[in-house]
Each structure stands twice: as structure tokens, then as C-alpha cells.
Amino acid sequence: MTTAFIAGATGYTGRHVTDRLAREGVRAVAHVRPDSAALGAWTARFTAAGASVDATPWTDEMARTMARLRPDFVFALLGTTRARAARDERATGKAAGYEAVDYGLTALLLHAVRAAAIRPRVVYLSSIGAREQSANPYLAVRGRFERELQESGLPYLIVQPSFISGSDRDERRVVERMGSIALDALLGVAALTGARALHDRWATLTGDALAAGMVRLALDAPDGCAIVDAADVRRAARAV
Ligand SMILES: NC(=O)c1ccc[n+]([C@@H]2O[C@H](COP(=O)([O-])OP(=O)(O)OC[C@H]3O[C@@H](n4cnc5c(N)ncnc54)[C@H](OP(=O)(O)O)[C@@H]3O)[C@@H](O)[C@H]2O)c1
Known part of the structure; x- marks a missing residue:
């Protein structure tokens, strides 16, 4: 059975992607951080949707989880905002900005995949305008990770949407x-x-349309390497 690991499953996009994968008959493993105050609620929600939950901490332990689950697809859908980073940093005293979360955790995930010596297709939710040389730190960390993913030798799908939103976004x-x-x-x-x-x-793009198109594009070419934008995602979603 095809297995997908979803990092950032608790986010707006992640929930839609997890639901979509489970509906398509993929063994969807939704990652929830172990210190999440809502771990129990997320477990109930994802289980009801036909997915399972993994709560590996964001440490070297992630490589052991990758080796155990051996996913065919790894979805990297993590990210923070300036406001949220400031809140998290006040609460924990730890860095939680774009460098630590958007880049740092996503890079840790890629490192874990390589350490486990597996070859999943890595699906990275980036952004339109991502560019390593950008003066905008949000776009710069995305550009940096895109380059590292392309240099990794793994199959990948990089998705570069504009806004992702909808009336069903609870935040x-x-x-x-x-x-x-x-x-x-x-x-x-x-x-x-x-x-x-x-x-x-x-x-x-709404979360639902993004998930439909992104999952279709990912599953259709498990060994492919591609960079797509919202127009490609819309086309793939319409074909579902
Ligand atoms: N929103 C847009 O318009 C837009 C446009 C283009 C690209 N993007 C990018 O697309 C990705 C997903 O967007 P989204 O709107 O679906 O994101 P979202 O709803 O804000 O979800 C973010 C995810 O990242 C996790 N996360 C945030 N801070 C964390 C931390 N300090 N430690 C561990 N996990 C943390 C969250 O986990 P918890 O639930 O546990 O906090 C959640 O699973 C992001 O990279 C975003 O920048 C967004």
C-alpha cells in the first residue's frame, strides 16, 4: 500500500491533504508535534478521516520514524507567520521564525529522509516568488530549501501558490x-x-482545491521532479 507522511498535517493545507490522501486509499500518516496541546483531538480527527497519527519529536528521532514507516511520499507543509512566531517565541523562549520553522524543520525532515536511505517523492509547499537571494526572509528560506531539495537527488514536487485561503480557515x-x-x-x-x-x-487557492491538485500531481508521477504553480494545481484539481 502506498504510504504518505504529512508534516504540517495540523495546518490549513495539511488537513485537506491528509483527508484527500486517506480518501484516495493512501496510508496517510499525519504528523502532530508531541507537545501539541491538541494531540488527543487531532488523533481523534485524523483517525475518523481514515489516517493515522505520528507524534515523533522534531529531533534526530525523525530519521528512525522515516526508516520505520518508509513512506513513498513525504509532504512538507510547515510554516509560521510573523505574528505566530513572536507568540511562540514569547511562550517557549526558543526561535520559532521562518529560519527555525519554515526552513529548519523542513530541512530536518529532508535530512531524516536521507539518513533513513529511502527514496520518497518529497512534496514541498513553497510559494510564488520563492528565491534564495530575495530580501524577503519568507521567500529567501523557501528559495534555499527548494535548491537543497533539487540537489538532494530525490524525486520532488515543488508547489508555488499565491494565497492559500478560504472561509474554512479557522485561524x-x-x-x-x-x-x-x-x-x-x-x-x-x-x-x-x-x-x-x-x-x-x-x-x-482554497485548501480543498490545493490539496486535490497537489495530491493528484504528486501521485501521478512518483519518480518525477517538477515545479508547479497555482495554474497547474487548478488544472489537476479540475481533472479529479
Ligand atoms: N497561507 C498562504 O497564503 C500561503 C501561501 C503560499 C505558501 N504558503 C506556505 O504553505 C505552507 C502551509 O500553509 P498553511 O497556511 O496551510 O499553514 P498553517 O495553517 O499556518 O499551518 C502551519 C503548520 O506548521 C506547523 N508549525 C508552525 N509553527 C510550528 C513550530 N514552531 N513547530 C512545529 N510546527 C509548527 C503547524 O503545527 P501546529 O498546528 O502544531 O502549530 C501547522 O501544522 C506554509 O509553509 C506557508 O508558508 C502559505
């Missing part, structure tokens, strides 16, 4: 949501005037 991100609504309104007009490609590349 309040007012500025992001307003930004995505305003951008979508402009892109809606652009699409009407013929700029459909611009719309499909830049308009917001």
Missing part, C-alpha cells in the same frame, strides 16, 4: 484574507478581459 488572518479577496477581485476582472493565465497563476 483569523485578517490582513491576509483581505489581501487575497482584493487580489481575487482584480484578477476576476483580468480574467474577464482575457487575462485568464494571470488569474489562474495568482488567484487564491
Whole structure:
């Protein structure tokens, strides 16, 4: 049976990806950090969706988990925001910004895969505009990880969406949501005037559409190496 390990399963995208994989008959293993206050609730939720839960700490132990589970696909869907990083850093006294979470934990996962000597396809949720030389730290860490993944010799799928949002996102991100609504309104007009490609590349993806397209693109080419944008994801989701 095909196995997928989902890091960041508790996030907006991660939940949709986990549900989608389980529905497609994949053995979906949702990672929840062991210190999560909601570990019990997540276990109940994912189990009900047909997935299982792994709570390996973000340490060298991750390599042993990779060796034990031997996933065919590893989804890396982790990330923080400035506001959230500041909150986490105040609460724990540990670095929790883009460098520590978006880059650090994702790199630890890649290291664990390589240490376990397995060859899953690594599916990395990056961002449009990711570039190692960017002055924007969010885009720079994504660019750096994209390069390291491409140099790893593993099959990969790098997904570069614009906004990811929807009315089913439970975390309040007012500025992001307003930004995505305003951008979508402009892109809606652009699409009407013929700029459909611009719309499909830049308009917001809902968690459900992103998961549908990303899972399809991942499963269809287990040994492939590809970088895709929101337009590719939309096309794949429409074909599901
Ligand atoms: N939102 C957008 O518009 C957008 C656009 C393009 C790309 N992206 C990128 O896509 C990815 C997923 O986005 P999303 O909106 O689905 O993310 P999300 O809902 O914010 O979920 C983030 C995930 O990262 C985990 N995480 C955050 N801080 C952590 C920490 N200190 N230690 C361990 N785990 C931590 C969370 O775990 P807990 O639940 O345990 O906290 C959660 O599973 C991110 O990399 C994001 O930057 C987002």
C-alpha cells in the first residue's frame, strides 16, 4: 500500500491533504508535534478521516520514524507567520521564525529522509516568488530549501501558490484574507478581459482545491521532479 507522511498535517493545507490522501486509499500518516496541546483531538480527527497519527519529536528521532514507516511520499507543509512566531517565541523562549520553522524543520525532515536511505517523492509547499537571494526572509528560506531539495537527488514536487485561503480557515488572518479577496477581485476582472493565465497563476487557492491538485500531481508521477504553480494545481484539481 502506498504510504504518505504529512508534516504540517495540523495546518490549513495539511488537513485537506491528509483527508484527500486517506480518501484516495493512501496510508496517510499525519504528523502532530508531541507537545501539541491538541494531540488527543487531532488523533481523534485524523483517525475518523481514515489516517493515522505520528507524534515523533522534531529531533534526530525523525530519521528512525522515516526508516520505520518508509513512506513513498513525504509532504512538507510547515510554516509560521510573523505574528505566530513572536507568540511562540514569547511562550517557549526558543526561535520559532521562518529560519527555525519554515526552513529548519523542513530541512530536518529532508535530512531524516536521507539518513533513513529511502527514496520518497518529497512534496514541498513553497510559494510564488520563492528565491534564495530575495530580501524577503519568507521567500529567501523557501528559495534555499527548494535548491537543497533539487540537489538532494530525490524525486520532488515543488508547489508555488499565491494565497492559500478560504472561509474554512479557522485561524483569523485578517490582513491576509483581505489581501487575497482584493487580489481575487482584480484578477476576476483580468480574467474577464482575457487575462485568464494571470488569474489562474495568482488567484487564491482554497485548501480543498490545493490539496486535490497537489495530491493528484504528486501521485501521478512518483519518480518525477517538477515545479508547479497555482495554474497547474487548478488544472489537476479540475481533472479529479
Ligand atoms: N497561507 C498562504 O497564503 C500561503 C501561501 C503560499 C505558501 N504558503 C506556505 O504553505 C505552507 C502551509 O500553509 P498553511 O497556511 O496551510 O499553514 P498553517 O495553517 O499556518 O499551518 C502551519 C503548520 O506548521 C506547523 N508549525 C508552525 N509553527 C510550528 C513550530 N514552531 N513547530 C512545529 N510546527 C509548527 C503547524 O503545527 P501546529 O498546528 O502544531 O502549530 C501547522 O501544522 C506554509 O509553509 C506557508 O508558508 C502559505
